[in-house]
Amino acid sequence: MFYLPPGPGSSGAEGESRGAHQRIAKGKPDVDKVLNSFVAEMKRRKAEANGPPVDVLNLSRALALDTVTAYLFREYFNGIDKGRLCVTEFINFVAGGRIFYLPGWLYDFVDEWAAKLEKKKIVVAQSIDMMQEYATRVADRSIVEEKDHESDTFQGRLLAAGISRDEAIAHVVGAIFAGTGAAGTTMSILCWNLAQHPEK
Template identity: 45%
Template sequence: MECRSIAALHEKYGPVVRIAPSEIDISDGAAINPLYVKNGGFQKSSTYQHFDFDGYPTIFSTRNPAQRAPRVKAVAPMFATREIVKGRPVVQDIIGGMVFELQRRSAEAPGRPLDVLNLFRALFTDITTSYLFGESLNGLGKQRLTVTTFVNNLFAGVRFFYLPSWLYDHVVRLASIFDKERMRVATSRVIVDNFITRIITKSLAEKETEAQTYQGRLLRAGIPQEEIKSQLLDVLFAGTEAPAMALAKLCWHLAILPAK
């Protein structure tokens, strides 16, 4: 509803719309560079604190450029095109597993709709963890029914993004009480937490061989171990939700417009 309402305002008033006394929404792509890139970008809104994990600001949520810079510098090489190309065989294997799973589900229920969004979240969970962390969370495997529930629950909180900080926590807590999936969410979070704790412990024990992983780079940069867990949760969500949603939308458009 929020997206539709703001889109309607842009349709009526143009690319810049005031949506609150001290807040505007811009729908012009030309604003990306000055807002997010040039000179480090503008300072983020306090609402980004909603996406802190366990009390730690993450690369995504921190509002302090000086705090963000050393963390970004530590992991940035992993996102260089040359490094990503090196990880291509691993990614291709995971995609092959996803295609097999898609075919299996389709064969089990011919002619019925498939939940490709959840499947693609599992896909990108495995890609993100395999490439960045050096080990797959196995979202496409036996734990597929529980692993992606963690991501689903985090994304559900986005609908409250614009709420002020003093209200956000109360609303999220209230929503969780009425969430029919709360037991599965709790199970999913335990699985993810245990996985992340284990790979951080492994990186601490095997510093030489683990130096090129996301967690290994943060450890080498001197980032506290307790914070690294939050940074890994952050990048897991970031690397899963956006591409999964984009791929699901692409499939939806192909399904309703097969001629194209």
């Protein structure tokens, strides 16, 4: 989806492959930390036998979000530790854009109905603002911290390639959605199926 130029010193496909392997190895401890937090949170919620049902979709989205942010941007969003994922409405809102595939008459009906949900609008706006603040923070951090050496973050490499600050922020937000929506849904379906068939 996103192309980033290879870092200095890499030549051709071999250099790109070596650089990719090094970045993966460097990011592994961060990803392991996120996975351990996810497993610990699942166990904690399971132990609350009389508690509310576990929102596996929300927790899986938090796993995907923390993995993407830790690996690509080198700053955890900490979605797993925040209980109800505060960016869920952002993900739902962006995913809801897919309703443009509907026939015109049905799209108009859905759009008009959704516009009446004022409370939802406020929650969605807060969620979008939170994502924007995070994306702005990591981009600004890279402008300061990665200006004098080779960038090892997604946003830092975009900035080093000459992309503007505002565009880098937009790409960070896009990468968060791209890495969270489908991955969170897939993980939650996997967990649901495992719960339905514990013998497997």
